[in-house]
Amino acid sequence: xxxxKFVLENIDLVKQNCVHRGAKVDLDQFVALETRRKQQQIExxxxxxxxxxxxxxxxxxxxxxxxxxxxxxxxxxxxxTTAAQAEFDALAAESENLLRLVPNLSxxxxxxxxxxxxxxxxxxxxxxxxxxxFKPLDHVxxxxxxxxxDFEGGSKVTGHGFYFLKNDAVLLELxxxxxxxxxxxxxxxxxxxxxxxxxxxxxxxxxxxxxGPETQIYSIADSDLSLVATAEITLGGLLADTILDAEALxxxxxxxxxxxxxxxxxxxxxxxGLYRVHQFTKVEMFAFTLPDESxxxxxxxxxxxxxxxxxxxxxxxxxxxxxxDLGGPAYRKFDLEAWMPGRGAAGEYGEVTSxxxxxxxxxxxxxxxxxxxxxxxTHFVHxxxxxxxxxxxxxxxxxxNHQQADGSIRVPKVLQPYLGKERIx
RNA sequence: GGAGAGGUGGCUGAGUGGUCGAAAGCGUCGGUUUGCUAAACCGAUGACCGGGUAACUGGUCCGCAGGUUCGAAUCCUGUCCUCUCCGCCA
Numbered sequence: 001x002x003x004x005k006f007v008l009e010n011i012d013l014v015k016q017n018c019v020h021r022g023a024k025v026d027l028d029q030f031v032a033l034e035t036r037r038k039q040q041q042i043e044x045x046x047x048x049x050x051x052x053x054x055x056x057x058x059x060x061x062x063x064x065x066x067x068x069x070x071x072x073x074x075x076x077x078x079x080x081t082t083a084a085q086a087e088f089d090a091l092a093a094e095s096e097n098l099l100r101l102v103p104n105l106s107x108x109x110x111x112x113x114x115x116x117x118x119x120x121x122x123x124x125x126x127x128x129x130x131x132x133x134f135k136p137l138d139h140v141x142x143x144x145x146x147x148x149x150d151f152e153g154g155s156k157v158t159g160h161g162f163y164f165l166k167n168d169a170v171l172l173e174l175x176x177x178x179x180x181x182x183x184x185x186x187x188x189x190x191x192x193x194x195x196x197x198x199x200x201x202x203x204x205x206x207x208x209x210x211x212g213p214e215t216q217i218y219s220i221a222d223s224d225l226s227l228v229a230t231a232e233i234t235l236g237g238l239l240a241d242t243i244l245d246a247e248a249l250x251x252x253x254x255x256x257x258x259x260x261x262x263x264x265x266x267x268x269x270x271x272x273g274l275y276r277v278h279q280f281t282k283v284e285m286f287a288f289t290l291p292d293e294s295x296x297x298x299x300x301x302x303x304x305x306x307x308x309x310x311x312x313x314x315x316x317x318x319x320x321x322x323x324x325d326l327g328g329p330a331y332r333k334f335d336l337e338a339w340m341p342g343r344g345a346a347g348e349y350g351e352v353t354s355x356x357x358x359x360x361x362x363x364x365x366x367x368x369x370x371x372x373x374x375x376x377x378t379h380f381v382h383x384x385x386x387x388x389x390x391x392x393x394x395x396x397x398x399x400x401n402h403q404q405a406d407g408s409i410r411v412p413k414v415l416q417p418y419l420g421k422e423r424i425x
Numbered sequence: 426g427g428a429g430a431g432g433u434g435g436c437u438g439a440g441u442g443g444u445c446g447a448a449a450g451c452g453u454c455g456g457u458u459u460g461c462u463a464a465a466c467c468g469a470u471g472a473c474c475g476g477g478u479a480a481c482u483g484g485u486c487c488g489c490a491g492g493u494u495c496g497a498a499u500c501c502u503g504u505c506c507u508c509u510c511c512g513c514c515a
Contacts, residue, residue: 041475045484052484055496059443067495074495243435243472369472373453378472 001100001364008034014102020112020323021103030102033095040088047084051077100204104361106323107332113322122334125309125316129339129347130401137407138342139399140273143169145407146425148399149274161263161278168424172398173281173391175418177256180283180308180388184254187304189285192255194234197225202237205366207329207358218260227260232385235286240366243378249370250289250297254388257282273396275343275350280392287384288368291360294382295332298357301386302334305353308388311414314397315339317349330356336387338397352393355386 007014008031015027054074058067111118143149148169154162165173181191200210203217203226210217210226218227228234235255244251259282263271274280285304289297302318309316321333333356337349360380363369369378402410408425416422 038475041484045475048484051495056443058495071495076495078495245435376470 001096001361002102002104003360003364004034004095004099007099007102014105017105017323018102020106021326022114022324023101023103023328025098025101027098027102030095030098033091033098037088037091037095040084040091044081044084044088047077047081051081100365103326103328104331104359106326107357109320110326110332111320111322114324115322116319116325118322119319119325119335122318122320123306124318125306125314127310127313127315129315129341132341134405136341136347136400136403138272139340139396142342142399142403142407142409143273146409148172148424151273159278161276163274163277168419168421169395171419172395172415172424175415176389176391176394176398177281177283178418179311179414181254181256183308183311184283184285184304184388187252189252189254192235192253194228194231194238194255194257196228196258196260198228198233198237200224200226202240202366203228203233205240206233206236206362207327207365208233214264216261216264218262228257229261230259230282230385231255231257231284232286235284236362236366236368236383236385239288239368242368244288244368244370244381246290246370246372249381250287250293253286255284255286257284259390274392275396277392280390282390283388285355285384285386285388288363288381289384290370291379291382294357294359294384297382297384298332298334298355301355301384302336305336305355305386305388309336309338309352309397311412312394312398313412314401316352321354327356329358329361331359331361332357338393338401340396340400342396342400342403350393350396352390352397353387356384358383358385 002014007027011027011031018025018027051074054070054077058070058074106112111120113119140149140151147167148165150164150166153164185191197220200219201224203210208217208226208229209215210219217229220226234257235253238253239251258279260279263276263278285301287297287301306316306318316336316338319335319337321330321335326333333354335351336353336355338352339347340350341347343350359382362383363380368381368383370381371378398412398415399409402412404410404423406425408423411419411422411424
């Protein structure tokens with residue numbers, strides 16, 4: 001959510017940003033509502049003041065008749081106040097609902113464009129796509145041969161888009177988790193395993209829409225809980241309604257959670273095997289920073305994501321996400337796309353991680369503030385999130401990039417200590 | 426799941442209908458004193474929304490939501506959370 005005052009004072013800028021973002025919000029309506037809200041506030045304040053004065057005078061009145069008279073006066077004022085307050089509340093709620101739909105501002109250097117076709121590549125990883133002297137297979141075929149997945153079983157037990165990991169794929173999942181978590185611990189992150197469910201108000205604070213036709217979220221019937229789509233939700237929610245000491249910032253957390261996504265409307269798109277599934281495990285990074293430190297933190301997160309995939313010896317490129325592809329909360333976003341040689345006819349890059357600077361957009365919705373010890377007042381922190389490893393997609397990249405002519409998989413060095421072997425199959 | 430206790434400012438903790446945004450202590454900040462530090466003493470010290478160039482000023486907030494009342498931290502109802510004991514369970 002943007003700052004009310006800021007939007008009113010920079011309405012043209014905000015409007016233009018909505019166009020770049022592909023967001024349709026009636027900002028003129030917002031301005032009109034705000035004007036009325038302001039007037040209503042003056043009226044409510046005035047009525048309140050008068051009612052308070054009357055109330056106080058009753059305590060001092062000695063004469064019983066006068067007392068009754070003043071009581072009646074107070075009664076009437078209170079009635080008016082209640083009505084005026086109700087109208088104010090309605091206006092405020094209506095304008096806030098609009099405000100919540102306004103996307104975050106965009107970084108001045110974020111490429112302007114409608115979708116991911118506008119994303120320029122910023123850099124490549126340490127490793128170049130390998131030249132195969134045989135036809136590389138995709139992860140589904142590899143997994144079938146090595147007995148690593150059971151998509152039919154997942155489908156039978158749960159439904160399309162669910163799967164069982166089996167045998168060495170289980171070890172691989174655990175190894176990837178440990179590799180990422182240990183790397184992040186060494187970088188000073190506090191590791192967590194978060195709940196897989198969260199309250200809808202937390203989801204909304206982070207910027208997700210728990211229910212409705214476009215939702216990507218599974219919600220729990222007869223409760224206000226939803227399955228999380230990412231640990232970003234739980235890690236950000238962890239400090240909701242908190243005032244932090246400026247000295248305590250930045251706070252770097254990482255968390256393992258399962259991620260549940262309905263992927264509504266995604267049928268028919270490239271979704272073979274593990275690429276687009278309804279449940280996967282993810283190690284997520286999250287940071288709370290001072291406002292002037294968030295850009296640096298974004299680069300740091302992006303660098304860590306690169307280090308993790310360099311370590312896995314997987315080629316990748318980093319792209320700068322275009323405005324139309326940013327999603328509501330992000331001010332700037334970098335995606336890391338790994339080379340997947342089994343994808344498409346001759347291999348393709350596929351998104352494996354993503355990191356965003358959400359500036360104060362989430363902090364404002366979740367009421368996460370900081371305070372300097374010697375200053376009055378509070379400010380909103382900046383929040384950032386980034387994928388360390390989305391296990392399902394990382395498995396794709398590992399299998400496809402490290403496959404051997406005999407159908408086995410070479411385990412990258414960094415995973416060997418966790419997996420306990422140098423080769424799968 | 427059953428029984429009990431409790432949720433008040435950065436913290437501890439008073440406060441059972443108006444004079445309470447709220448005692449006191451701690452902490453923090455400023456000052457005085459003092460080789461330095463510490464101690465002592467004096468003073469200041471919540472957040473949010475709004476108005477004002479500013480000094481300042483209006484309103485809201487005592488877990489949350491309702492209710493009673495001219496008036497609620499205080500009375501009533503609901504709800505959430507925490508703690509203790511019992512039961513159950515991984």
